[in-house]
Amino acid sequence: MIMIEVKNLVKVFGAKKGLLGHDAITAVAGVSFSVPEGGSLSLIGESGSGKTTIGRILAGLESPTSGEIIIQGTHVTKLLPAERHKFLRRVQLIQQDPYQALNPARTIEQALEDPLKVMAREQGKDERWILSRMHDVLLRTGIEPGVVLNKYPHMLSGGQRQRIVIARALTVDPKVLIADEAVSMIDVSLRLGVLKLLKELREQFGIALIFITHDVASARYVGQEGKLFVIYKGTIIESGPTDDVITQPYHPYTQALLSAVPVLKGLEDPGPDRFIPLRGDDREIIADTSCLYQPRCPFAQAQCSETRPVSQGLEHTYACHFPVIRRVVATARGERI
Ligand SMILES: Nc1ncnc2c1ncn2[C@@H]1O[C@H](COP(=O)(O)OP(=O)(O)O)[C@@H](O)[C@H]1O
Numbered sequence: 069m070i071m072i073e074v075k076n077l078v079k080v081f082g083a084k085k086g087l088l089g090h091d092a093i094t095a096v097a098g099v100s101f102s103v104p105e106g107g108s109l110s111l112i113g114e115s116g117s118g119k120t121t122i123g124r125i126l127a128g129l130e131s132p133t134s135g136e137i138i139i140q141g142t143h144v145t146k147l148l149p150a151e152r153h154k155f156l157r158r159v160q161l162i163q164q165d166p167y168q169a170l171n172p173a174r175t176i177e178q179a180l181e182d183p184l185k186v187m188a189r190e191q192g193k194d195e196r197w198i199l200s201r202m203h204d205v206l207l208r209t210g211i212e213p214g215v216v217l218n219k220y221p222h223m224l225s226g227g228q229r230q231r232i233v234i235a236r237a238l239t240v241d242p243k244v245l246i247a248d249e250a251v252s253m254i255d256v257s258l259r260l261g262v263l264k265l266l267k268e269l270r271e272q273f274g275i276a277l278i279f280i281t282h283d284v285a286s287a288r289y290v291g292q293e294g295k296l297f298v299i300y301k302g303t304i305i306e307s308g309p310t311d312d313v314i315t316q317p318y319h320p321y322t323q324a325l326l327s328a329v330p331v332l333k334g335l336e337d338p339g340p341d342r343f344i345p346l347r348g349d350d351r352e353i354i355a356d357t358s359c360l361y362q363p364r365c366p367f368a369q370a371q372c373s374e375t376r377p378v379s380q381g382l383e384h385t386y387a388c389h390f391p392v393i394r395r396v397v398a399t400a401r402g403e404r405i
């Protein structure tokens with residue numbers, strides 16, 4: 069079953085302000101994907117590529133300029149606001165900073181109680197239900213309820229705090245979790261535990277995971293069997309089964325991102341010639357006719373500034389006029405190009 073589907077999602081910020089459109093920023097330029105029950109989709113790309121905007125739109129914190137969002141078969145973009153709001157609760161967003169997500173003046177019990185009280189009211193449940201569900205979500209996130217319920221956020225480690233944020237998200241029985249750089253502010257020693265938890269929630273409870281990161285290794289850890297989407301300037305420039313994209317990347321941007329990654333577990337290092345540089349930055353203005361990546365691409369040819377490449381390929385897609393697999397990370401067999 070498809071838990072969430074996005075069709076041609078577009079977000080333009082400041083479209084109304086600039087009379088001539090000067091101030092408009094296209095943060096998301098037509099993104100489509102779907103994630104099945106228990107599946108995962110990792111979204112990787114540099115800072116500013118539009119990842120957070122996609123996550124915020126799916127969680128209902130930002131409205132799309134255009135495009136469709138379908139949650140468990142329902143077109144939420146076509147619903148009236150109240151009804152849409154209810155549907156979007158099935159999508160929960162875990163953000164980067166768990167400390168900011170929790171009110172410092174409230175105990176963990178109070179933090180978890182809020183959404184549970186709303187649900188209890190809606191479903192006619194009593195206090196006992198609230199308590200048992202509270203314990204349940206904490207245990208699911210690997211936390212002993214007795215140890216944390218009376219504590220304040222500052223008394224916990226970053227890893228524990230993020231687990232509490234995840235537990236709070238689980239109170240509403242979400243079908244989709246979006247983790248946006250969810251471990252980047254957590255101590256390195258505690259990161260793996262939180263990543264493992266996200267993976268387990270997907271595998272054990274069928275939650276669809278949208279994992280936003282700039283770290284390919286963690287994307288592979290939580291969703292090796294899932295899909296990897298590479299985003300550049302709000303556009304998916306390569307996508308496919310995670311290990312296909314990692315071991316056989318076609319797009320020079322993907323290759324550059326990957327070549328900055330240390331050798332991944334289980335894969336052999338192809339040696340020093342694996343490095344493809346990531347040159348310059350993404351601020352250059354790009355003509356509509358040019359490939360988005362052309363000014364930075366070490367392999368660009370004349371055609372790259374004359375026509376924008378469209379996505380090709382079926383399961384593994386790439387938007388490049390001259391797709392050449394460069395095995396920058398290595399293959400299982402240790403082959404190189
Ligand atoms: N509220 C906003 N108003 C105007 N521009 C925004 C807003 N939020 C994000 N942007 C712009 O949209 C682009 C994508 O940002 P973001 O989605 O945060 O990227 P990422 O998460 O990949 O770093 C950036 O150019 C950013 O400056």
Ligand SMILES: [Mg+2]
Binds near residue numbers: 116121
């Ligand atoms: Mg971001």
